[in-house]
Amino acid sequence: MSASFASALSAARDAAAPQHYPKGTLYVVATPIGNLADMTLRALHVLELVDAVACEDTRHTQSLLRAYGIDRPGAQLLAVHQHNEAEAATQVIERLQRGERIAYASDAGTPAVSDPGARLVRAVQAAGLRVVPLPGASSVTTLLSVAGVTQQAGQPSGFVFAGFLPTKAGERDSAVQALAGEARAVILLEAPHRIEDLAKALAVLGPRLVTLGRELTKQFEEVATVPAQDLAGWLAAQPQRTRGEFAVLIHPPEAVATDDGEALRVLQLLLAELPLKTAVRLCADITGGAKNELYQQALTLKRGQDSED
Structure with missing residues (x-):
């Protein structure tokens, strides 16, 4: 004892x-x-x-x-x-x-x-x-309690637990693309030998915040929140950051700021006629809106359309 x-x-x-x-x-x-x-x-x-x-x-x-x-x-x-x-x-x-x-x-x-x-x-x-x-x-609720996730106006509450994503690069990238349209917080788990690959895959989420919990409750516990596009660089900055077991929380996307709904209106019109990425690119060019934010909004709109079909 x-x-x-x-x-x-x-x-x-x-x-x-x-x-x-x-x-x-x-x-x-x-x-x-x-x-x-x-x-x-x-x-x-x-x-x-x-x-x-x-x-x-x-x-x-x-x-x-x-x-x-x-x-x-x-x-x-x-x-x-x-x-x-x-x-x-x-x-x-x-x-x-x-x-x-x-x-x-x-x-x-x-x-x-x-x-x-x-x-x-x-x-x-x-x-x-x-x-x-x-x-x-539980590493899931432990990380959630210190991530500071707040409910966005008009967005659903709660969180999604996705566990470990696929180990193959193509399947992992597809899983991240699917999760990108989720309006709630998403919690993942990852092993040390795959955390860098996960960080690279999450980079497509751009400025969407990610909270990473490393070695939770242990002596070298570390919790940090960074934009998804910066996560790989944050891990690479110090060698010990890739060691240990990880819980990863993807924060809900920020609501798109628009002037009188103009960007949202343009995005809806373009989505009705064009593929998602093309619609986002053209909407950003037309309205001057941030492409990453418009992309998140487009995913939310598409998910809503799919649920109605």
């Missing part, structure tokens, strides 16, 4: 033990995304209480449990990851049907959010068994 967490398990027992934990239940447990102090008291108690812990990586989870003073034999750790999730669910269901309590934890954060867990949960529910969530850390 880490000395700094010597009293955590005792506190977890005091705070959470009086609550009800039914048998034959799968407990979906969120774990820290970096900072071990972010583990909840209820999660600690459940991880100690259950008959077995299903997990994405048994070695990683064993180390995590030992940090808090929970030492389980290897037989009580069940490997449930993206390559065996459907098959492993059968074993978990059999144990639940015998009345056991099983916890599921992915390597970091909340399971089933770009991590394994969704297939397991669905299978357990389909078997008529109970699933109980234990909320906690």
Whole structure:
């Protein structure tokens, strides 16, 4: 046990033990995304209480449990990851049907959010068994809370979670083009060896703001907001900026400023007759409007037209 967490398990027992934990239940447990102090008291108690812990990586989870003073034999750790999730669910269901309590934890954060867990949960529910969530850390909501996203007048509220974009360049570029027309904030996840490629792909968004969270909750955490067109340069400015795990938030597009709606009127007329990029280029030439802003507005208009068809 880490000395700094010597009293955590005792506190977890005091705070959470009086609550009800039914048998034959799968407990979906969120774990820290970096900072071990972010583990909840209820999660600690459940991880100690259950008959077995299903997990994405048994070695990683064993180390995590030992940090808090929970030492389980290897037989009580069940490997449930993206390559065996459907098959492993059968074993978990059999144990639940015998009345056991099983916890599921992915390597970091909340399971089933770009991590394994969704297939397991669905299978357990389909078997008529109970699933109980234990909320906690998530890189998605962590980044969103410090990005300063505000709702634009006339724009929809909320955000879209897109997870990891395709790894192939063409497919990734197509995905970015599709997301460019989204009026809400968009959250992505990315690995260190692909973050520079993602930054280059996002450059087509021009001045649209992007907030990047690197190594969230860890010692070298960094959060920065820059225009999408400058993100690749920002990463290249310092070598350490490409290291670590990333969450990336694309801010909603700024509303296009127009004089008496003239640019918007011209854009609508051109879009009715011409391809999107041609309409944007001509509208910028005619009205003097900013091409990047007109492009975002054109995507919004096209999306509205498509939804009406």
